[in-house]
Amino acid sequence: xxxxxxxxxxxHLPDAAAQSLTIYSGRSKALVEPLIRxxxxxxxxxxxxxxxxxxxxxxxxxxxxxxxxxxxFWAQDAGALGAVHRNAMxxxxxxxxxxxxxxxxxxxxxTWIATSGRARVMAYSxxxxxxxxxxxxxxGLTDSQWSGRVGWAPSNGSFQSLLTAMRLQKGDDxxxxxxxxxxxxxxxxxxNNSAMLQALAAGEIDIALTNHYYLFRFRETDPGFPVEQTFxxxxxxxxxxxxxxxxxxKTAGNKDEALAFMKFLLxxxxxxxxxxxxxxxxxLEGMSTQAVDTPFRDIQELSPDLDLDDLSxxxxxxxxxxxxxxx
Amino acid sequence: MLQKVTYIFRKYNLPxxxxxxxxxxxxxxxxxxxxxxxxxxxxxxxxxxxxxVFRYRNLRLLYNTLLLAFGTLVVxxxxxxxxxxITTRSDIPGRKILTLMGVLPLAIPGYVMAYxxxxxxxxxxxxxxxxxxxxxxxxxxxxxxxxxxxxxxxxLYLNFRSALAGLDPSLEEASRSLGYRPAEVFFRVTLxxxxxxxxxxxxxxxxxxxxxxxxxxxxxxxxxSYAIYLQYAASYDRVYAAWLALMxxxxxxxxxxxxxxLLRGLFFHRIGSGSEKKTAIISLGHWKWxxxxxxxxxxxxxxxxxxxxILFWMMQAxxxxxxxxLQRALTASVMASAPAAVLATALAIPLAYIGVRHPSxxxxxxxxxxxxxxxxxxxxxxLALIFFTLNAVPxxxxxxxxxxxxxxxxxxxxxxxxxxxxxxxxSPRLEEAARSLGYGRxxxxxxxxxxxMRSGLIVSxxxxxxxxxxxxxxxxxxxxxxxxxxxVNVWSYTAEAMFSQAAPYALxxxxxxxxxxxxxxxxxWTSR
Numbered sequence: 066x067x068x069x070x071x072x073x074x075x076x077h078l079p080d081a082a083a084q085s086l087t088i089y090s091g092r093s094k095a096l097v098e099p100l101i102r103x104x105x106x107x108x109x110x111x112x113x114x115x116x117x118x119x120x121x122x123x124x125x126x127x128x129x130x131x132x133x134x135x136x137x138f139w140a141q142d143a144g145a146l147g148a149v150h151r152n153a154m155x156x157x158x159x160x161x162x163x164x165x166x167x168x169x170x171x172x173x174x175x176t177w178i179a180t181s182g183r184a185r186v187m188a189y190s191x192x193x194x195x196x197x198x199x200x201x202x203x204x205g206l207t208d209s210q211w212s213g214r215v216g217w218a219p220s221n222g223s224f225q226s227l228l229t230a231m232r233l234q235k236g237d238d239x240x241x242x243x244x245x246x247x248x249x250x251x252x253x254x255x256x257n258n259s260a261m262l263q264a265l266a267a268g269e270i271d272i273a274l275t276n277h278y279y280l281f282r283f284r285e286t287d288p289g290f291p292v293e294q295t296f297x298x299x300x301x302x303x304x305x306x307x308x309x310x311x312x313x314x315k316t317a318g319n320k321d322e323a324l325a326f327m328k329f330l331l332x333x334x335x336x337x338x339x340x341x342x343x344x345x346x347x348x349l350e351g352m353s354t355q356a357v358d359t360p361f362r363d364i365q366e367l368s369p370d371l372d373l374d375d376l377s378x379x380x381x382x383x384x385x386x387x388x389x390x391x392x
Numbered sequence: 393m394l395q396k397v398t399y400i401f402r403k404y405n406l407p408x409x410x411x412x413x414x415x416x417x418x419x420x421x422x423x424x425x426x427x428x429x430x431x432x433x434x435x436x437x438x439x440x441x442x443x444x445v446f447r448y449r450n451l452r453l454l455y456n457t458l459l460l461a462f463g464t465l466v467v468x469x470x471x472x473x474x475x476x477x478i479t480t481r482s483d484i485p486g487r488k489i490l491t492l493m494g495v496l497p498l499a500i501p502g503y504v505m506a507y508x509x510x511x512x513x514x515x516x517x518x519x520x521x522x523x524x525x526x527x528x529x530x531x532x533x534x535x536x537x538x539x540x541x542x543x544x545x546x547x548l549y550l551n552f553r554s555a556l557a558g559l560d561p562s563l564e565e566a567s568r569s570l571g572y573r574p575a576e577v578f579f580r581v582t583l584x585x586x587x588x589x590x591x592x593x594x595x596x597x598x599x600x601x602x603x604x605x606x607x608x609x610x611x612x613x614x615x616x617s618y619a620i621y622l623q624y625a626a627s628y629d630r631v632y633a634a635w636l637a638l639m640x641x642x643x644x645x646x647x648x649x650x651x652x653x654l655l656r657g658l659f660f661h662r663i664g665s666g667s668e669k670k671t672a673i674i675s676l677g678h679w680k681w682x683x684x685x686x687x688x689x690x691x692x693x694x695x696x697x698x699x700x701x702i703l704f705w706m707m708q709a710x711x712x713x714x715x716x717x718l719q720r721a722l723t724a725s726v727m728a729s730a731p732a733a734v735l736a737t738a739l740a741i742p743l744a745y746i747g748v749r750h751p752s753x754x755x756x757x758x759x760x761x762x763x764x765x766x767x768x769x770x771x772x773x774x775l776a777l778i779f780f781t782l783n784a785v786p787x788x789x790x791x792x793x794x795x796x797x798x799x800x801x802x803x804x805x806x807x808x809x810x811x812x813x814x815x816x817x818x819s820p821r822l823e824e825a826a827r828s829l830g831y832g833r834x835x836x837x838x839x840x841x842x843x844x845m846r847s848g849l850i851v852s853x854x855x856x857x858x859x860x861x862x863x864x865x866x867x868x869x870x871x872x873x874x875x876x877x878x879x880v881n882v883w884s885y886t887a888e889a890m891f892s893q894a895a896p897y898a899l900x901x902x903x904x905x906x907x908x909x910x911x912x913x914x915x916x917w918t919s920r
Contacts, residue, residue, distance in 0.1 A: 087873050115871070258889070259887060
């Protein structure tokens with residue numbers, strides 16, 4: 066019993082003397098751990114990372130309020146960053162950091178910056194789909210020839226961002242109708258993109274609405290993975306560039322370290338790493354994007370015009386998903 | 393003072409205060425999340441809450457949830473009962489290994505089992521690629537049922553096993569001597585005595601299925617817990633999720649009441665000495681082959697399949713660099729899971745004790761309340777504890793202590809069943825005898841009852857340890873910053889489609905759980 070009490074008493078007290086930085090990361094460990102370790106070595110700053118879903122961590126931040134131990138919040142999508150921003154928990158970032166990025170890659174009030182980008186694509190089976198028949202618009206997927214053949218992930222943050230963008234472009238009524246038509250056309254729901262792409266390869270579906278980088282990751286271990294991907298026509302609502310981003314909390318105790326980390330993430334070498342290793346797009350101009358086939362600028366042109374802050378209006382989107390019976 | 397308290401307790405025939413106090417404390421702790429959910433749920437205006445509660449979709453979720461829960465019970469029983477009998481009563485060779493095989497599927501995270509089954513079937517599946525046999529791809533009800541049954545049957549199995557091992561053999565001997573055939577002995581004498589164990593296992597499986605998220609989400613079968621997860625994962629609005637969680641709690645409370653009614657009036661302890669008498673081993677005879685086939689198929693599906701899937705992932709792209717973070721993750725997992733297993737088992741003793749030895753509305757109620765911690769959706773449980781610790785004991789926030797407490801309280805329900813089963817079999821006479829010799833109640837308990845309960849306690853600790861090793865949502869929200877368990881790593885890599893990087897972590901969960909369970913059973917085997 067005494068041993069038990071001893072085990073229970075000591076918590077993990079942060080080491081006050083050493084320089085440290087506490088990150089809440091909605092980006093999964095798989096994508097960021099090497100960068101974090103590299104920063105730790107180069108700058109001698111101890112990194113404490115809490116990983117979780119972007120939304121869950123945003124909720125945790127809201128629940129913790131001023132008492133949060135986090136210095137920075139690194140999220141997978143604009144929606145989660147927007148939620149923290151709207152609760153006035155983010156500090157405004159210095160101009161010299163913001164000016165490193167094109168204007169559309171930080172929010173207008175300058176409380177968070179994008180660290181990498183990703184594109185929405187239509188992935189399809191190479192053996193069961195005739196590319197000539199692929200629709201040029203995401204609205205073409207409600208056609209009866211695609212009945213039961215399309216997969217999507219309604220609970221996924223990236224998909225919801227896409228829906229938000231579609232809403233802003235076409236209006237809520239059109240999107241609600243589209244959701245209902247898709248459901249009526251027997252679209253198959255998946256919990257995440259990896260599971261969906263496996264189902265696509267396994268023949269459960271023939272088309273999947275997903276992010277661009279999953280295919281590259283599957284190809285890494287299985288070069289013959291029987292899937293290809295493409296964009297919709299220029300300017301179609303189904304194309305969207307979404308970003309992962311990072312913001313610093315007002316209550317942060319280690320602001321210098323936090324800013325150093327943000328600057329580190331925008332260094333060319335590290336931006337290049339993101340493209341080559343996890344197949345996302347660099348946010349700096351002039352990087353090689355060979356690993357991901359298409360230059361980021363081309364994709365930004367394909368995608369409809371949007372302000373990143375707009376993507377954080379998630380509540381209406383969720384409401385539509387519930388009304389369509391998808392959540 | 394102490395004597396006076398003890399006197400009052402005796403006068404009103406209450407359980408001893410040193411059993412009752414911890415039980416009441418546990419009950420209060422477990423109720424914290426419930427308060428939190430109520431607070432959140434009542435934030436909605438009445439009209440909105442009505443809309444949220446009376447949705448047609450909820451009815452469908454209810455139907456799916458119940459269908460899956462009862463389906464899993466049926467399949468689980470069909471697997472666990474024969475296996476328990478074979479491994480305790482028959483002369484099949486390798487019973488120890490088989491016993492281990494009956495426990496280990498518990499160590500496999502639900503989503504890994506689902507990925508394994510999914511990767512096995514379908515056009516691009518292992519069966520199709522390696523053997524040219526294209527199995528229909530599992531999904532929906534069949535998929536969820538197969539996956540969940542394959543890793544939850546051990547709950548029933550272990551309950552059955554400790555009950556069968558601890559049954560008083562004299563009853564069976566007596567009935568045989570009265571001319572019953574072996575099958576009659578089993579169905580008319582043995583089976584009825586297994587009821588407390590069956591109810592305990594059933595309850596856990598039922599509650600587990602109601603809360604499972606990993607397998608149902610990958611198999612795309614929509615249940616309450618799936619819907620709750622989607623709400624929490626997708627939205628910042630915690631109101632709808634709170635309503636769904638409360639609805640789920642109503643469902644689980646019903647299950648708890650039903651189990652209570654079924655359990656009432658069951659006493660199956662031995663009347664004679666507390667020392668165990670060896671039960672007779674029955675020769676399988678011509679039943680040997682069906683038994684072999686049954687056991688082989690079971691082990692192939694529930695253990696070999698997921699393990700070879702993990703190994704397959706690992707071989708796809710193995711890189712020694714991946715092993716770097718492994719040791720840290722293992723330390724983190726064990727540092728949280730092992731104390732949680734011990735604590736949960738320790739807390740289960742007073743709860744089960746007062747429920748069994750002082751059956752009354754109060755004690756039974758307390759025992760049931762402890763199950764509510766298990767029934768509360770883990771994400772809601774974690775958010776509630778954040779809310780509570782920050783407002784009441786901020787010093788606890790983001791400590792290992794809080795994580796261990798949360799694990800112990802959440803998984804307490806898994807520990808109660810086996811402890812209770814063991815208590816039913818330990819005769820109260822022994823304790824009374826010890827007390828008549830002048831020992832106090834507590835001392836009498838530790839001298840007379842505790843040693844008899846050992847195998848039950850081992851099972852409890854094993855349950856909680858393995859569940860904590862693969863736990864995700866609570867770990868995400870309550871672990872100290874920088875504290876990443878093995879399970880968190882597995883989840884993180886699989887969600888990013890980096891299966892080969894996930895594999896070593898999943899493998900270590902399995903290896904370590906095997907080691908832990910092996911160690912626990914080895915103690916039991918050597919002490920026999």
